[in-house]
Amino acid sequence: MGDLEIRAVVADDIPAVVGMLADDPLGAQRECPDDLAPYLVALERLSSDPNQHLMAAVREGQVVGTLQLTIIPGLSRRGATRSIIEGVRIHARERGSGLGTQLIQWAIDESRRQGCQLVQLTSDTSRTEAHRFYERLGFTASHVGFKLPL
């Protein structure tokens, strides 16, 4: 396989990125790849926020993975800054290639570079394979994640 580049998502990537968000058991019910307008509005907001890093993994000109890294300053843990990883997706044809590990490792390295003392993420309780993946990368399943739709 060709070299991998991990870089910020730009507007031209949105069809491929939204395609990956939708190509997922949970995402299929939540995404709308036929109408990209709300995603392009969201990208503008993300791109203008220095604490947001919406990334694309690109191989041979194709977007094959994505994640969102958010840097969150905070008061607790002696004024620690933490990061949160959201929206991790790997293209179907790249699964098992080690790309997920490379993307999460990028997020960990970038968090360290930005002075974070903690990286956190939540994963739907149904994604048991993902849980084993994160534990192999050194994460601890120490918390319960609560959500409230508005």
Add this chain to the structure above:
Amino acid sequence: MGDLEIRAVVADDIPAVVGMLADDPLGAQRECPDDLAPYLVALERLSSDPNQHLMAAVREGQVVGTLQLTIIPGLSRRGATRSIIEGVRIHARERGSGLGTQLIQWAIDESRRQGCQLVQLTSDTSRTEAHRFYERLGFTASHVGFKLPL
């Protein structure tokens, strides 16, 4: 009890807020109320970020509660914005007073006002009372929360 005000934390509140962060089974090991300098640096960073809302609940001039609300734009769920609640603390003498509910309700209302479609938070697996509290407020324990200290 007197009226409650929920407003942004200012530097003069830091001793009281850090005292609450430390007055907690987990916080006692992580906080350092004898050296407020790192907390004051973190407050400056928080105060300059329009997506951060570090709040104090104040009754009769005393800080009796705190939480941090972070607004996170995103691409998934059709470009949905979500919010994350962190660092919820209620002063020992206010526990059971309904203040926790008022603070979380403030965060839910503010999230709605800012156009969020989802509020989320994680709670240490050991905080079983807190879990029941969030479920009573309508949150669903749908996720596993992973953390990696750096």
